[in-house]
Amino acid sequence: MSTTTLHAPLQPATTSAAAENALYKKVAWRLMPFLMLCYVAAYLDRVNVGFAKLNMLSDLQFSEAMYGLGAGLFFIGYFFFEVPSNLLMHRIGAKATISRIMITWSLISAAMMFVTTPTQFYVLRFLLGAAEAGFYPGMILYLTYWFPSHRRAKMVAVFMCAIPVSGVLGGPLSGLIMDAMHGMGGLRGWQWLFLIEALPSLVIGLLVIVYLDNSIQGARWLNAEEKAVLARNIAAENATKGETSHMSLRALFADRRIVKMAMICFCTVMGQYGLTFWLPTLVRQSGVTGALNIGLLTAVPFAVAIVSMLLVSRSSDRMRERRWHLIVPFCCGALGLTLSAIFSHNVYLSLAALALAAGGSLATSPLFWSLPTAILSSAGAAAGIALINSFANLAGFVSPYMIGLIKDATKSTDIALFVLAGVLLFGAFLTYTVPAKLVNK
Template sequence: MNPAPPGAAGERVGRAAMRKTMWRILPFLLFAYLVCYLDRVNISFASLEMNTDVGISDSAYGIGAGVFFVAYFIFEVPSNIALTTFGPRLWIARIMITWGIIAGCMSLVRGPLSFYVLRFLMGVAEAGFFPAMILYLTQWFPREKRAQATATFFMAVPLAGLIGSPLSTWLMTVLHGVAGLRGWQAMFVIEAVPSVLGGIACLFWLVDKPAQATFLTEPERAWLVAELESETGEVSATYRHQHSILRTLLRPAVLYMALIYLGLEFGEYALGFFLPQMVQSFSDQFGTHLSLMQIGLISAIPSAVGVCCMIFWGRRSDRAQERTWHIVIPTLIGAAAIAASPFFSIFFIGMVLVSVTAAAIYSSIPVFWQLPSRYLVGTAAAVGVAVINSVGNLSGIIAPSLTGVLKDATGTYSAGYILIGVFLLFAAGGTLALHRETHRAPSGEPATSVSRASRSEV
């Protein structure tokens, strides 16, 4: 491979390489995560009818929503190790196809037991998908573009709410009775199809690494490979022990990041799995009857606010090359907003506060995912990212289960709102603790050897 041209010519080549890479990779990753997340949380809309149809209580629903993450936790690290063996293109395609098939089988739920089993199998199928995507982004986007790229990819989460909320409730309404299916059953089948087709398309569209990218010219490939290798070398020189998987698991920075993500994801999943029910409870509280479509449209509002905020916040973090306060500030705002929401008796104010919290969570998570690449490369990066995501996704077990149990016990979601605020405070405190930890020297090195880039980004 010929070296990239130097000087101004090199800058032009770099800009062209980034532009082509963004247009080639990000739309597909955005689509893939959109259909993934929609298949993961569309049970929140199905539950408006499914729970009554098959006899699932709020507590049983919360447990079933969380069972997905038990499987996710168990199989995440093995899945990401398999990714390094088979390559991103093949492994991501496998994940999408298998989870799509099982997502369609959710239409076969007949009671709590079948609900639990199918949710567990979905977790097995999808395990490793998100960390695979995060790792893939680090292999294609240099540091100064990574938060923006991650925010664009993660935009799939609020878009799943923005698009999926009205789409899911519309499908449940118009397809009710078609082929003898209930509306929620038809919705599961229809929304599973894009996942399977996307997995097949993945085999032909994604490229495993920049050196194989035929959509780039030779100088563009050389520039991108050189940029990424330079960053990898910098991390390897600063954290020489990072190739040890065991030491990766035990490093304080990895443990801090796992706990921070646990706090952030608690809020995301509590809202993701219960927002339609929360909207319905708001309407019941204030004596307003809402149809399925109206619940879907209102549930999309927090996602719309999140889409607007997260891209701006990711770009701002990239421009400032600062991560800590770009995580701490929104999480503190989100914690205050959601904890205050039960104390207002006006529907509009309640939805504004929930929307602020959603925007805060969606803005924080893409910035958070810039932290692991500061300390981990190679197999250790695959394992580290998987561990962080696995521990964080334990909130997928805790959040819906606790929210459902608290709702059954108290009759309202107020305690659940306050609990979200507590976990966001936990994430903010963990981020500050991580910042302090990363200003200490890596094991066996003087403090002055910590790279300048590590300090500026963290």
């Protein structure tokens, strides 16, 4: 009797869909708000240099290309240290890894306030990338410990809503800090910006140690039956893709599927960071003045992106269809970037085009990660996700540096936006070539 009572809820036939949905809702409410908070802090420290740029370049006599190079060097540091960091997380757990990453990057981000030369700028941006390496793919890997693939696109989208949320909150906040704090204590507004916006990462990094659990079995907020249901679903999914669970790093490099995934991800990152690093500049060149006004208007495209990311990912999970739910945002992002270049000197039309660009290009990232996580598991996922993301993040170097070079050469960002649009269309084409049966789960 007792055995039946204990194990009956664990059988697929007796675990109702409603009960299982309720369990995953419980897990989501426990994990996702905190993980989003971590990523909001991460993204704010990663891209607040885009706002600092509004005054920093003139104060330090930096060119647009210098800014683009410094902004992009973050991703070179990220590239070299990402795979080792993610493999380390797979071995020692999420708490120690994520906490270490957040505390380290907060200190380096705050040190940006002392920059006076291009070399110092380049070195600190590289070190910031090295410190943050492994954070994003580590978070994606962490979600695979809890959610099966058919529930994961929505969770990744919820997590990645931290990007536009950081834009909605960070834009006005950054503008306010730069306007209100300028001159206080003998510091420039952009110096206060780096200092103040580094503090949340430090505090949250310490909270990670007490809040996150390394695994389902270690979660004290779940009972034994709930743990068994979650573990059973993850084990069942891993059993269908176990061939990658012990792949070597060399084998991952040789896997054509992973190479294609990395190329698609490269396209998503080109659009994402081309937009986020240069959005304040694009708004200003449309005729808007004042850091706070620019910050308020940059919140509009990010707000559109929040809605887009959630709706598209929810539709993708409901229909269990991945390719077209990625292709359409790619095309919308390309169209938005093209129109933003055409209407670059009209505030309202430019802002509408940038909203379309953000809604499309930012929605590609969470939808993309439903592809590789559908074919990788265990250590294969740890290395594969990091490998894909580290290669793709080279686009984070190429994109801002390319825009800076083009803007210095032509005194305009229009050609750069057309190039970014072409990259997004290429990403749509590559996605179309992925077999649907491989990823529609």
